[in-house]
Amino acid sequence: MGNAKSSAMSKEILEDLKLNTKFTQTELTQWYENFQKQCPSGRITPEEFESIYARFFPDSDTKTYAHHVFRSFDTNDDGTLDFKEYIIALHMTSSGKMSLKLEWAFSLFDVDKNGYITKSEVAEICQALFKLIPVDEQSRLPEDENTPEKRANKLWAYFNKGDNEKLAEGEFIQGVLDNENALRLIQYQPLEK
Incomplete structure (x- = not known):
């Protein structure tokens, strides 16, 4: 039973993200499935984040900047990004506002x-x-x-x-x-x- 819960997004998180981002339920569900595949633990570590960031700037030294970006997204200061922090970060940086x-x-x-x-x-x-x-x-x-x-x-x-x-x-x-x-x-x- 525990596994079923971890593989699906909670209704509370889904409703919260629908309210606070521009993403639809379908988009959020797709993001969540991809997030689970990429991060089976349900969390992104600073090292994983740095690796992801480095792919966007292959000719640059991204480590220090990625560290600061990660820190700004880790709103609960637990040293990882969960799905909700990840989506809020995506929304804030990609939103037209x-x-x-x-x-x-x-x-x-x-x-x-x-x-x-x-x-x-x-x-x-x-x-x-x-x-x-x-x-x-x-x-x-x-x-x-x-x-x-x-x-x-x-x-x-x-x-x-x-x-x-x-x-x-x-x-x-x-x-x-x-x-x-x-x-x-x-x-x-x-x-x-």
């Missing part, structure tokens, strides 16, 4: 999960982001953002905060919405060839 993406971006930059971002946290994420950028693309970046330090300084400047001040979620979201360049700096988009 900019506000959802920026809420997730804030959680990514909030390394210590204290509800604020500091300049050193911005620097840490910029360092990880920079490793995603292939070396040939790094050489084509604008002069004021061609190192992780310059990128972090440029991004922090958009928020009008001193080096030792903190940035709240609302300030982060508004700062990015008010400046297209800030949005570009918080993510990695491959350059057009």
Whole structure:
């Protein structure tokens, strides 16, 4: 009887995900079946997540960035991602709503999960982001953002905060919405060839 339960998604989780994501019951059921095949334990470990992430950026060093993305998705801090965390993460990062993406971006930059971002946290994420950028693309970046330090300084400047001040979620979201360049700096988009 225990096996039957573990191979099917609970009604509570299904209803919760239907309410809180853009996915249909059919999509969620398909996602769940695939998730169970890929992760028979029902959980994704940080190492499995890093491996998945590396497939999307084969020419990049994804380990550090994947670690931060994983941390931002592991909402219950148990060191793994269950199906619900995985789907919520997928929804937040793929949803068309900019506000959802920026809420997730804030959680990514909030390394210590204290509800604020500091300049050193911005620097840490910029360092990880920079490793995603292939070396040939790094050489084509604008002069004021061609190192992780310059990128972090440029991004922090958009928020009008001193080096030792903190940035709240609302300030982060508004700062990015008010400046297209800030949005570009918080993510990695491959350059057009």
